[in-house]
Amino acid sequence: MPLLFQRDIGTEHRAFTPTALRKLLINTLATTGLTDAGGEPPIFSPHDFRRIFVTDAIMNGLPPHIAQVIRGHKSHDTTMGNKAIYPTETIEAHRAFIARRRATRPSDEYRTPTEAEWDAFLAHFEKREVSIGTCARAFSSPCVHEHACVRYSLLRPDPAQRARLVEIRDNLPARIEDAIREGWLGEVEGLQVSLAGTEEKLDRRSRTSTPVDLGIPHLATPQGGELP
Structure with a gap:
């Protein structure tokens, strides 16, 4: 399923409901023992973590347009407005992500082509x-x-x-x-x-x-x- 949060119910994969997510947050906060300035347990909603999610995802190499789809934004500017990083950091993080992915693949796929291979590549477009x-x-x-x-x-x-x-x-x-x-x-x-x-x-x-x-x-x- 194309869902970020899902769980197994019997033999099916179903999305977490908003109510279930809120209960998980409440239980997590109660376990930490954190309190606000007034001594009361803090209250969070899933929406409060949108900036943390987008920032962490992009800094770990997720392309911004994929983050936009996951967040459900109609505009790319909205997604980039959620992140707490500069465009240069986004580019560097994505380049590092690509480098990590390339490191897991055979090195022959990224070798420098020979002159004969490059000539054949150029000739292909001439013959088209x-x-x-x-x-x-x-x-x-x-x-x-x-x-x-x-x-x-x-x-x-x-x-x-x-x-x-x-x-x-x-x-x-x-x-x-x-x-x-x-x-x-x-x-x-x-x-x-x-x-x-x-x-x-x-x-x-x-x-x-x-x-x-x-x-x-x-x-x-x-x-x-x-x-x-």
């Missing part, structure tokens, strides 16, 4: 550039489409190449007819896949680039009439 856009396949993954990039869902067409895509789309039906006439059934299937992929990419570009007219807003007076 194709005539009608950019291939978004992951590093070190092979291209299985053999330059038939219009079939690939990860192809990101360049807006400047839209005319080229239209030309490819308009040419494919004639090529499909030729393949059917010659009896090249495998070629027919491949060309149909290319046609569907090209149409999908043209449709995608149309959906994302068409402007929407929202009109001009009008301010209304309390009486319901429009302002000039």
Whole structure:
């Protein structure tokens, strides 16, 4: 369960209720024997520990945005306002946390790459550039489409190449007819896949680039009439 405080009840994991947490705090304070200036036992609520929790969590390497989710804050600024540390200390604590995590993993994962490995990494991004856009396949993954990039869902067409895509789309039906006439059934299937992929990419570009007219807003007076 995505809960910070939970307990076993039978075979289930259930969240602590606010009442149960308050009882735990009362019992803990009674055990310590602490009293306030008037000699009375101090009274705390779970909310009183919010700053201590956030400060301790971030100082031990918890990323601030994760602390924000745990605390249920809508704004990152609210979370950072709860901590009693400076931004520089937050960065240093997170770097120390990453260093501790790296120390538990094989050292080969963090070694300096060789010149050949670095050249291969740079070459990958150069090879992703194709005539009608950019291939978004992951590093070190092979291209299985053999330059038939219009079939690939990860192809990101360049807006400047839209005319080229239209030309490819308009040419494919004639090529499909030729393949059917010659009896090249495998070629027919491949060309149909290319046609569907090209149409999908043209449709995608149309959906994302068409402007929407929202009109001009009008301010209304309390009486319901429009302002000039």
